[in-house]
Amino acid sequence: xxxxxxxxxxxxxxxxSLIISCEIPEFTSNGCGIVWFRQGEGLPRQxxxxxxPDGSTIYADHVKGRFTVSKGDAKxxxxxxxxxxxxxxxxxxxxxxxxxxxxxxGAVRNxxxxxxxxTVSP
Numbered sequence: 001x002x003x004x005x006x007x008x009x010x011x012x013x014x015x016x017s018l019i020i021s022c023e024i025p026e027f028t029s030n031g032c033g034i035v036w037f038r039q040g041e042g043l044p045r046q047x048x049x050x051x052x053p054d055g056s057t058i059y060a061d062h063v064k065g066r067f068t069v070s071k072g073d074a075k076x077x078x079x080x081x082x083x084x085x086x087x088x089x090x091x092x093x094x095x096x097x098x099x100x101x102x103x104x105x106g107a108v109r110n111x112x113x114x115x116x117x118x119t120v121s122p
Contacts, residue, residue: 004112006021034095082118
Protein backbone atom coordinates (compact mmCIF):
# COMPACT_ATOMS: atom_id res chain seq x y z
CA UNK A 1 0.00 0.00 0.00
CA UNK A 2 0.93 3.62 -0.41
CA UNK A 3 3.75 4.75 1.84
CA UNK A 4 4.09 8.41 2.84
CA UNK A 5 7.38 10.11 1.98
CA UNK A 6 8.15 13.38 3.73
CA UNK A 7 11.05 15.61 2.71
CA UNK A 8 12.46 19.11 2.85
CA UNK A 9 13.36 19.42 6.51
CA UNK A 10 16.49 21.14 7.73
CA UNK A 11 17.83 23.81 10.03
CA UNK A 12 16.68 27.40 10.10
CA UNK A 13 16.98 30.37 12.42
CA UNK A 14 14.07 31.71 14.38
CA UNK A 15 11.84 33.83 12.17
CA UNK A 16 12.82 31.91 9.07
CA SER A 17 10.71 29.89 6.65
CA LEU A 18 10.82 26.35 5.35
CA ILE A 19 8.64 24.24 3.07
CA ILE A 20 8.32 20.52 3.60
CA SER A 21 6.57 18.12 1.27
CA CYS A 22 4.59 14.95 1.57
CA GLU A 23 3.94 12.40 -1.13
CA ILE A 24 1.44 9.60 -0.63
CA PRO A 25 0.85 7.70 -3.87
CA GLU A 26 -2.79 7.51 -4.97
CA PHE A 27 -4.22 9.76 -2.25
CA THR A 28 -5.61 12.12 -4.85
CA SER A 29 -7.42 9.47 -6.90
CA ASN A 30 -8.83 7.97 -3.69
CA GLY A 31 -10.22 11.30 -2.52
CA CYS A 32 -8.24 11.52 0.70
CA GLY A 33 -7.35 14.50 2.76
CA ILE A 34 -3.83 14.92 4.14
CA VAL A 35 -3.08 15.47 7.80
CA TRP A 36 0.22 16.82 9.12
CA PHE A 37 1.63 15.96 12.54
CA ARG A 38 4.80 16.74 14.44
CA GLN A 39 6.64 15.45 17.46
CA GLY A 40 9.31 17.29 19.33
CA GLU A 41 11.88 15.32 21.32
CA GLY A 42 10.36 14.12 24.54
CA LEU A 43 7.01 15.66 23.66
CA PRO A 44 3.68 14.14 22.65
CA ARG A 45 2.73 13.98 19.00
CA GLN A 46 0.75 17.01 17.89
CA UNK A 47 -1.78 17.51 15.15
CA UNK A 48 -0.65 20.47 13.02
CA UNK A 49 -2.88 20.96 9.99
CA UNK A 50 -5.23 19.24 7.58
CA UNK A 51 -5.85 19.61 3.86
CA UNK A 52 -9.37 18.33 3.19
CA PRO A 53 -10.36 16.62 -0.06
CA ASP A 54 -12.35 19.70 -1.10
CA GLY A 55 -9.22 21.86 -0.75
CA SER A 56 -10.20 23.56 2.48
CA THR A 57 -7.69 23.68 5.32
CA ILE A 58 -7.71 23.74 9.11
CA TYR A 59 -4.87 24.47 11.51
CA ALA A 60 -3.95 23.93 15.11
CA ASP A 61 -3.95 27.13 17.16
CA HIS A 62 -0.22 26.93 17.77
CA VAL A 63 0.54 27.27 14.04
CA LYS A 64 -2.42 29.27 12.79
CA GLY A 65 -1.32 32.28 10.79
CA ARG A 66 2.22 30.92 10.35
CA PHE A 67 1.73 27.59 8.57
CA THR A 68 -0.03 26.94 5.27
CA VAL A 69 -0.88 23.51 3.88
CA SER A 70 -1.50 23.11 0.17
CA LYS A 71 -1.89 20.59 -2.60
CA GLY A 72 1.12 20.40 -4.88
CA ASP A 73 0.94 20.64 -8.65
CA ALA A 74 2.59 17.25 -8.81
CA LYS A 75 0.12 14.46 -8.31
CA UNK A 76 -0.26 13.09 -4.80
CA UNK A 77 1.86 15.78 -3.16
CA UNK A 78 1.09 18.16 -0.34
CA UNK A 79 3.23 20.98 1.00
CA UNK A 80 3.45 22.49 4.46
CA UNK A 81 4.85 26.00 4.25
CA UNK A 82 6.02 27.31 7.59
CA UNK A 83 6.94 30.91 8.20
CA UNK A 84 8.00 32.88 11.26
CA UNK A 85 9.39 29.69 12.69
CA UNK A 86 10.08 29.47 16.40
CA UNK A 87 12.36 27.18 18.38
CA UNK A 88 9.29 25.38 19.67
CA UNK A 89 8.53 24.35 16.07
CA UNK A 90 11.58 22.07 16.22
CA UNK A 91 10.22 18.58 15.60
CA UNK A 92 9.97 15.64 13.28
CA UNK A 93 7.08 16.28 10.90
CA UNK A 94 5.08 13.55 9.21
CA UNK A 95 1.96 13.27 7.08
CA UNK A 96 -0.91 10.84 6.92
CA UNK A 97 -4.12 10.34 4.97
CA UNK A 98 -7.25 11.35 6.85
CA UNK A 99 -9.72 8.98 8.50
CA UNK A 100 -12.89 10.51 7.08
CA UNK A 101 -12.69 9.89 3.34
CA UNK A 102 -13.29 6.19 2.92
CA UNK A 103 -11.81 2.79 3.59
CA UNK A 104 -8.73 3.18 1.40
CA UNK A 105 -7.71 6.40 3.14
CA GLY A 106 -8.26 4.84 6.55
CA ALA A 107 -6.19 1.78 5.67
CA VAL A 108 -3.25 3.80 4.33
CA ARG A 109 -3.37 5.89 7.51
CA ASN A 110 -1.55 3.02 9.23
CA UNK A 111 1.50 3.43 6.98
CA UNK A 112 4.41 5.45 8.31
CA UNK A 113 6.91 7.43 6.32
CA UNK A 114 10.40 8.45 7.41
CA UNK A 115 9.28 11.88 8.59
CA UNK A 116 11.37 14.97 8.08
CA UNK A 117 13.13 16.83 10.86
CA UNK A 118 13.08 20.58 11.27
CA THR A 119 15.38 22.36 13.70
CA VAL A 120 14.78 26.01 14.54
CA SER A 121 17.59 27.74 16.39
CA PRO A 122 17.12 30.95 18.40
